[in-house]
Amino acid sequence: MTADLYGASPLAARADALARHSAPEGVQGVRIAEVPFTAQVALRVDPRGGAAERIGTALGAALPGRPGQVARTDRVLVLGLGPDEWLVVGSEGTAPELQDTLTAALDGAHGAVVDVSAHRTIVRVSGPKARDLLNTGCALDLHPRVFGADQCAQTLLARAAVILLCRETDPADFWVFVRASYARYLADWLIDATEFDG
Template structure:
């Protein structure tokens, strides 16, 4: 019997991301196979408090907030919805932890790890590069570290998370079916930085 084999959405596009990167200016790479679990629960319920205790940080309660622990990132998606992101292979552990804390209360915990991949965009020109296809104000005063937003990037729906403000580093969560399109768009958008680095 054949062994199961998984391939990330951008496995065949690694060279595209590598070519897009310009040392000291902008860097693109895929963060493949991250554990991703969505949670829906009443934020004012005892279950939400138990889940926060179990995870090691309370669920973000404001639009665009991100909470982090040593191994987990929790992004606010809506008034009663969050995305929990952890290391590869830990979706089952995250799901079990949250489900046990949820108990008998109303809520939903779903493994969506195969739904999206993550493109990391970092470096001094990262905000400028993303601004070419995104209407958000990405200045660190408006969209600094531990902020997130569901938005459009080059007409593709994404979840954008600012991981670091200085130097800028973003995670772009994109549906697997749009990942190659977005990688190609980023490659084209970054072309000018290759010319300026050679000038």
């Protein structure tokens, strides 16, 4: 008998409802779905030190120099959350490998590497009306000239603290990182907002 490493994702119980309130592929509208079980590793390090440069080399992309910037490689996204804070996002099951890579690159320098994969889930909101839907509950200007691809922000969406990532602008494709304890609330809000939008 093998153990279930994850159990159910935070939005497993809302998957059918999200699917019902999403436009089918190719149809104008909005699609909402969970992106469960991504690897998420929090990183704190002095951006001016040698460790930051070693980490960039190990990841294959320099750490974003400013909060809100995002770096991409073929295996990770690196979100700039603060002057010395990043979130490294990888595919399911890669958190231990990412932790080892980041810790080795720190090489004893002052910093922190913490697996926070269980802390948040991701809700993908995509399609031509995705930006309009998010703007009903978020005070940020999400126009692509202001908040374009490979940009992120810590903000509030429907009063829930989230990290908002714009992956693509045409068509709009956003990832909303939300604490697991708020995921069902946010999913229900998104469902209600799609009904109101009609």
